[in-house]
Amino acid sequence: MTRPSVSPCFATAHTWVIASHNAGKIKEISALIEPFGLTAIGADEAGLPEPEETEDSFEGNALLKARAAARVSGKVALADDSGLAVEALDGAPGIYSARWAGEPRDFYRAMEKVEAELEKRGTTNRNARFVCALALVHPDGEEAVFVGTVDGALVWPPRGDRGFGYDPVFVPEGHTATFAEMEPAAKHAMSHRADAFSQLVSAVFAE
Numbered sequence: 001m002t003r004p005s006v007s008p009c010f011a012t013a014h015t016w017v018i019a020s021h022n023a024g025k026i027k028e029i030s031a032l033i034e035p036f037g038l039t040a041i042g043a044d045e046a047g048l049p050e051p052e053e054t055e056d057s058f059e060g061n062a063l064l065k066a067r068a069a070a071r072v073s074g075k076v077a078l079a080d081d082s083g084l085a086v087e088a089l090d091g092a093p094g095i096y097s098a099r100w101a102g103e104p105r106d107f108y109r110a111m112e113k114v115e116a117e118l119e120k121r122g123t124t125n126r127n128a129r130f131v132c133a134l135a136l137v138h139p140d141g142e143e144a145v146f147v148g149t150v151d152g153a154l155v156w157p158p159r160g161d162r163g164f165g166y167d168p169v170f171v172p173e174g175h176t177a178t179f180a181e182m183e184p185a186a187k188h189a190m191s192h193r194a195d196a197f198s199q200l201v202s203a204v205f206a207e
C-alpha cells in the first residue's frame with residue numbers, strides 16, 4: 001500500500017465545504033466527490049461570505065477562498081479558481097474570467113468581449129485553454145493545491161445550452177462539439193476541473 005501524498009486528515013473528514021458561490025461549479029464538484037462517500041455543502045448553504053479574489057494567480061485565489069471557508073466553517077474546504085486563457089490575448093481573461101462578465105454576470109457579454117478583442121488584434125489564432133486550481137484546506141492548517149488544464153479552440157457564435165460560463169465557445173482539442181453541446185459526463189471526463197480533480201484523488205485517496 002502506498003501512502004497518500006497529503007495528510008490523511010482530508011480523506012477521513014465526512015463533509016467538505018465547497019467554497020464556491022457558482023452553482024455550475026458546485027454541481028460539477030459535488031458529482032466528483034460524492035463517489036468517495038463525502039457530503040458536499042455549498043458556500044451559500046454553509047452561510048459563507050464571498051471573499052475578494054485579490055491574488056494574481058489561480059492557485060493563490062483558490063487558496064484564499066479555501067482558507068476563508070475552512071476558518072469560518074471549521075470544516076475541510078475545497079475551493080476552485082478557474083478561467084479561460086486565450087493564447088492570442090496573452091492569457092486573458094485568465095483570473096479575470098468571472099469579472100469580464102460584469103455584475104450581475106452576463107457570460108454572453110464576456111464571450112462577446114473575448115471575440116471583440118480577437119477581432120481587434122486581427123488574429124486567426126483561436127487557441128485557448130481552460131485552467132482550474134483546486135485548493136483543499138483543513139481547519140488545522142494542512143493545505144494542498146492541484147492545477148488542471150484542457151486545451152482547445154474558440155468558436156463564434158456560441159453553441160449549446162449545457163454547462164456554464166464560457167462553455168458555449170470552447171471546443172476541446174480532438175472534438176467538434178463545444179463543452180455546452182456535450183453531455184455533462186463527457187465534459188467531466190476531459191475538463192480542466194476533472195484533470196485537477198484526478199490529481200487530488202491520487203494524492204488524497206491513494207491506497
Ligand SMILES: O=P(O)(O)OP(=O)(O)OP(=O)(O)OC[C@H]1O[C@@H](n2cnc3c(O)ncnc32)[C@H](O)[C@@H]1O
Pocket residue numbers: 019020021022025050053080081082083084097098107130163164165166167179191193
Ligand atoms: O469564485 P467562485 O465563488 O468559486 O465562483 P466564480 O464563478 O467567481 O469562479 P472564479 O472566480 O473561479 O471565476 C471563474 C470563471 O471562469 C469561467 N469558468 C471556469 N470554469 C469553467 C468551465 O468549466 N466552463 C466554462 N467556464 C468556466 C466561469 O465563467 C467562471 O465564472
Ligand SMILES: [Mg+2]
Pocket residue numbers: 053098
Ligand atoms: Mg470568483
